[in-house]
Amino acid sequence: MDELSAAVIAGASPDVLESLPVPAEYNAAHLRAEDVGIFSGVEDKDVRKTIHLGRVPMPELAPDEVLVAVMAAAMNYNTIWSATFEPLPTFNFLRHYGKQGGWAARHDQPYHVLGSDAAGVIVRVGDGVRNWKVGDHVAVATAHVDDQEPLTQHDGMLGHEQRAWGFETNFGGLADYAVVRASQLLPKAAHLTWEEAASNPLCAGTAYRMLVSERGANMRQGDVVLVWGAAGGLGGYAVQFVRNGGGIPVGIVSSDEKAEVARKLGCELVIDRREIGEISADPDVTVAAGKRLGKIIRREVGEDPNIVFEHVGRETFGVSVFVARRGGTIVTCGSSTGYQHTFDNRYLWMRLKKIVGSHGANLYEQHQANRLIQRGKVMPMLSAVHPFQETGEAARAIQLNEHLGKVGVLCLSPAAGLGVTDPALRARIGEDRVAPLMTA
Template identity: 55%
Template sequence: MQHILEAIQAETTSAEDYAALPLPESYRAVTVHKDEVDMFEGQESKEKDPRKSLHVEEVPLPELGPGEALVAVMASAINYNTVWTSIFEPVSTFGFLERYGRLSELTKRHDLPYHVVGSDLSGVVLATGAGVTKWRPGDRVVAHCLSVELESPDGHNDTMLDNEQRIWGFETNFGGLAEVALVKANQLMPKAEHLTWEEAASPGLVNCTAYRQLVSKNGGDMKQGDNVLVWGASGGLGGFATQYALNGGAIPVCVVSNDEKAAICRSMGAELIINRSEEDYHFWNDEGTEQDPREWKRFGAKIRELTGGEDIDIVFEHPGRETFGASVYVTRKGGTITTCASTTGFMHEYDNRYLWMNLKRIISSHFANYRESWEANRLIAKGRIHPTLSRTYRLDETGQAALDVHKNLHQGKVGVLCLSPEEGLGVRDHELRAQHLDAINRFRGV
């Protein structure tokens, strides 16, 4: 891989030079192994250690198919789906790969005894398959993680509704936590040139997810003046939701767990902050079997205190079981609860009287379609939305990076250097960067 890295660092390498580079027979990648899916059996989720299941090893370069691209990965990032993959919850991802492998001769490549993980990347196109016209070797890119086949009519209005919709690097193989990644060419988008490789890689999944969930008509359809409740408002996902609310003229009500995270929200421009550690909400009893509506009411009263007596128009939900009952309760009549994840548990419980009698809506939101992904990436490239990168690890340290996310020891997004030998590389638009340097570094060192 050294000759590829040297070509990227040279900055003067032409598309023809890139096309002439010999591709490696193998590359280093972060994997989980099919024969280890039972390694954590009997352990509680919080006890499972991704450092034991994530391996960094040489794997063969996959065959390049029609409509695909091989990308030299300079940097990637950790998402919760990598944590779920590493602890084999809620199911092993090898079931996804087996089903995908049965789809066609081409997809058989994905059904392997190892799974190369990762759903974010920034890097340089090395080669493209038959039929690819938009991209060529040498293009500096990021990738969104939507993988679809688009062979049925269902996905042509909203690509997220395609029958074969998958998340690359989670439900497909050859993901971004590696020196090389295999993607569909329609996953590629231009890299924001005022950002470093690691900064550009970090927004991907969470930025696009937040855009659809909150801004898009497929999600919350946010408008100016909306009161938006953002759980984990300084986190990897919530940090983007807070930015979108502020950019769109909405009023974020930011829920955080400590003063440090509250300070980050205020630095973004948010004014209404709820520190749940100070308020000490107990939505569930100690056994986790029953919720306390009195705590929902106390939470709702705090929101009204901050908003001047107004309720929440849109809830940006992703914790799931722990918070969902409260989220439904505090939403205004006719309001919307958008949900994209369940990091505290998948089995949600809420009092349906507060939903049906007050005409509230629960909207499911999962990643973003092609158009939404491009719109979200465009805002990154223009410096209107900024990365939430707080710390970067080397590829060999991916297990520790995933453990940090699993244990919620991180802030914002955690990046991973793949081919990039150090942080701070990859910037071309220094003028735009200088205008937004404080915002780009807002999460750094937190």
């Protein structure tokens, strides 16, 4: 272990951290360009074969960036896409970005350091960074934006140069160190452990924008909100935002275990997918499933959903369009079962429904979501923690859908449970509520 890492773990002062040299190399979970094509003709694209753990060169820091000593990170499905090189190799993203030249050229490497969620300690700041300093405890938001692009000033997610950090950029969070733009930084919630804090930004920010933001569904008090995957990472945060905002969360889950989690999070109604029967993209099957689902919701809640929180994609999208009430909104941020959606457009146009595309969250939305987390109003969806050496196993569990909520990875943190600097708030909230999936 290098001197700087050891000092961070020991809780050294900012002065000490600044006095120690930045190592020339660091440990990182990364892909190698030479592996692209390894899964050609292979049915089981096991991500453990392509996620490598080892040393990579330390990049130079741009003026608007900080170097974060990563205490913990969290897995996201974009790491699975990256490690299977689907729908295309992420080296294509790095190559395209690198063509801009300047600081962007650093990202085009024969290796790709993964990870879009992290929490840690700032150990260096670029010359242009004003609001952050060495020693600050931070969580890292995912949106990597160009603050000199006009559209970014309107909404960071609309900018043409908006990228998902650690997916469409290099030097991500599954490592001892991460290179982070200052516009990605959030203050770490003081009552959370490193791994709990690392699990929040991507999914919590995405769910906030989808539901609460005026750029998403703009949820109101009393709205009935149908949440697919209500015990998952995205869905679990969605349920909490609906409940906090005075809405009525209706969760769909796939097992008894997940049903219990959804109820614990605050779902007013939990529906097991088996109650709905067959679901597919076939038009006749879609309408039949939509009728069965709508009947259950109307029987138990009394009305159709104002909002459908959709991220499953091809398999469920037609049902989501069908089941939303007249004038309702289907808000979507992903398609884990396929991107090519089919639905009966009559149920959209003749019933005046809206489909809203949503992606990530801008810094203000991330700040608002993080403020709720800091105040203990939204809880981490962390369900499991792995040591860094098991990063591949953690990714494999997500690939096989063997997990609940979010899966954490310890990077520099020597053990789970560290990083809490406000134990009094944690005690007031209650240990069983702080991380509900860890005690489920």
